[in-house]
Amino acid sequence: xxxxxxxxxxxxxxxxARAGRxxxxxxxxxxxxxxxxxxxxxxxxxxxxxxxxxxxxxDLLGGLSRPTGGxxxxxxxxxxxxxxxxxxxxxxxxxxxxxxAAGNVAFGLEAKGVPRAERAGLVAHHLDLVGLGGFAGxxxxxLSGGMKQRVxxxxxxxxDPDILLMDEPFAALDAQTRDSLQDELLRIWERxxxxxxxxxxxxxxxxxxxxxxxxxxSRPGRIKRVIDxxxxxxxxxxxxxxxxxxxxxxxxxxxxxxDEVRAAQAAERIAGTGADGGRIPAEADAGADRATSxxxxxxxxxxx
Ligand code: ADP
Ligand code: MG
Numbered sequence: 518x519x520x521x522x523x524x525x526x527x528x529x530x531x532x533x534a535r536a537g538r539x540x541x542x543x544x545x546x547x548x549x550x551x552x553x554x555x556x557x558x559x560x561x562x563x564x565x566x567x568x569x570x571x572x573x574x575x576d577l578l579g580g581l582s583r584p585t586g587g588x589x590x591x592x593x594x595x596x597x598x599x600x601x602x603x604x605x606x607x608x609x610x611x612x613x614x615x616x617x618a619a620g621n622v623a624f625g626l627e628a629k630g631v632p633r634a635e636r637a638g639l640v641a642h643h644l645d646l647v648g649l650g651g652f653a654g655x656x657x658x659x660l661s662g663g664m665k666q667r668v669x670x671x672x673x674x675x676x677d678p679d680i681l682l683m684d685e686p687f688a689a690l691d692a693q694t695r696d697s698l699q700d701e702l703l704r705i706w707e708r709x710x711x712x713x714x715x716x717x718x719x720x721x722x723x724x725x726x727x728x729x730x731x732x733x734x735s736r737p738g739r740i741k742r743v744i745d746x747x748x749x750x751x752x753x754x755x756x757x758x759x760x761x762x763x764x765x766x767x768x769x770x771x772x773x774x775x776d777e778v779r780a781a782q783a784a785e786r787i788a789g790t791g792a793d794g795g796r797i798p799a800e801a802d803a804g805a806d807r808a809t810s811x812x813x814x815x816x817x818x819x820x821x
Pocket of ligand 2: 572
């Protein structure tokens with residue numbers, strides 16, 4: 518059949534729909550017939566406006582929920598639940614507060630049944646990999662947001678999943694920390710050869726990280742376009758974000774998203790009245806939204 522590592526095959530997800538009944542007025546179709554393949558070892562970014570179904574897509578792939586239509590395949594087999602073949606990093610740090618950094622990284626290894634004697638070495642290696650070799654004994658409350666996210670990444674990598682799923686993992690961080698974690702993630706990806714599915718609503722983040730970028734429509738989420746990103750030799754450019762290739766990709770994605778962002782904002786205004794039960798975005802989310810629309814305004818100014 519196909520050589521996809523991951524395949525979303527006409528995946529639909531409707532919330533609030535009851536089996537055997539017609540869709541009620543309160544039902545929300547988050548994803549509508551999404552078809553998308555991810556190649557082995559690929560770094561695929563999914564970008565789309567807030568509320569378009571990005572987290573829903575990742576939750577389905579993580580096995581945290583089930584599609585209402587179609588199927589999600591990993592290595593040709595339908596996803597039936599969470600598994601050690603897929604590591605997930607969420608926007609919220611999701612660390613165990615009563616465990617040290619090392620204890621948090623060890624957690625997945627314990628779940629996988631890795632013998633104690635092997636654990637210590639793996640924990641140390643993965644803390645080093647994310648630049649936290651000196652913080653093994655620190656508790657989450659002693660770490661900055663960026664460091665907590667590094668621990669979460671180390672935890673996901675330590676039990677050696679084939680696939681790393683990341684749902685806006687850097688959205689809550691300040692711009693400089695975000696930039697350096699993006700670079701670090703690229704280095705880790707190059708070194709480990711994992712298949713990465715990375716969700717964001719940041720255009721720059723998508724261009725910087727993705728080998729391909731799948732652009733979603735506003736809700737109900739569909740794949741609007743999949744774009745190949747070619748930034749030439751990343752290593753040869755001092756500031757890849759200021760290159761002409763980067764600018765062109767940014768503009769291409771911005772153009773695709775412009776109408777979608779407007780549609781989503783209109784829907785959010787309606788949701789604000791409580792009419793369709795839309796979720797109020799988390800504060801950090803709202804901050805990142807502002808960043809996206811600021812980037813869009815920038816771009817508009819340049820274009821206009
Ligand atoms: P994104 O991650 O792109 O911001 P989500 O995937 O979180 O969007 O949500 C897509 C849509 O599905 C939103 O309208 C959201 O309100 C709705 N939704 C998400 N999860 C649930 C749920 N558990 N129950 C009902 N509606 C949900
Ligand atoms: Mg989300």
